[in-house]
Amino acid sequence: MGGIGRPHGLSMSDFFSRYGTEEQCREALFVKRWPNGFVCPRCAGNTYYPRQPKQLMCASCRHITSLTAGTVMHHTQLSLRQWFMAMYLDAESKRGISAVELAAKIGVRYTTAWYVLRRLRLAMSQREEQYLLNGEVDGDDMFVGGVSPRRPGRSTHKVPCLIAVSLDKHSYPKYMRVTPVEGWDQLEVTRRVLDMVDVNATLKTDGMGGFNDLSETGYTHIRTISAHLGEDEYFSPVLHTQIANLKAQIQGTYHRRPSKRHIASYFDEHCFLFNRRHMRVGVMDRLLNACALSMQIRVAESA
Structure with missing residues (x-):
């Protein structure tokens, strides 16, 4: 999938x-x-x-x-x-x-x-x-990078990122966008989401506070909040798979944590290949x- x-x-x-x-x-x-x-x-x-x-x-x-x-x-x-x-x-x-x-x-x-x-x-x-995701879209925050001993969660020095995946009528992934972010404040998150997802899309995310302004921006925003999700679990199985694939590509192909300066280009390469896989x-x-x-x-x- x-x-x-x-x-x-x-x-x-x-x-x-x-x-x-x-x-x-x-x-x-x-x-x-x-x-x-x-x-x-x-x-x-x-x-x-x-x-x-x-x-x-x-x-x-x-x-x-x-x-x-x-x-x-x-x-x-x-x-x-x-x-x-x-x-x-x-x-x-x-x-x-x-x-x-x-x-x-x-x-x-x-x-x-x-x-x-x-x-x-x-x-x-x-x-x-040149392209924005539209229709039904799942979005989430994540970190990309190597192991950060003794620095769990959002205190890590790994690169913070946003990922969004549009879904077809069977809830299979169609297209994907990934981008690094400067932080998790609402202004930064909303700005980055606008660069990836059409404002007329229906966007489903978890309860992370940075997503709070999406409804006011114009998105149909569905928040999924669950106290039963662990640190490494995701509310969307599609996102879980794509995040795992992305991390495996970066670690398996390049064998090191990409610098924040260049990581956006690695994301764009991954998305370019993924988005054209069935052409x-x-x-x-x-x-x-x-x-x-x-x-x-x-x-x-x-x-």
């Missing part, structure tokens, strides 16, 4: 058949960037001359643009084949891929692999920010689309 398994994934044989050469990767990226044909970013002209392998010159204004210009793939020395392989390995893995493993798979240094994954997660984050076009296609249409933002190279 709600793992990240994707039954219609792209086989490695199919991947190499579609993207096995640099030319195939260039053609695929061109189609993603300009599905209706080339459009010059300066004059909107439709005719171009090929120059260097990744460059196009507009026939009207002579402006030169790159296939990767303005995307998270720009200003790197990696080949498109390496970028596409990184996308494939990340998209088709049930729990994501670590920088150590990616470095070995595509033949780069650890720091380069880490940088590539940061940029892939940036593209995923940009896509996830017939495949998660690789959606990740390629996200990277092709991404907006480049400077990504810090230091961990």
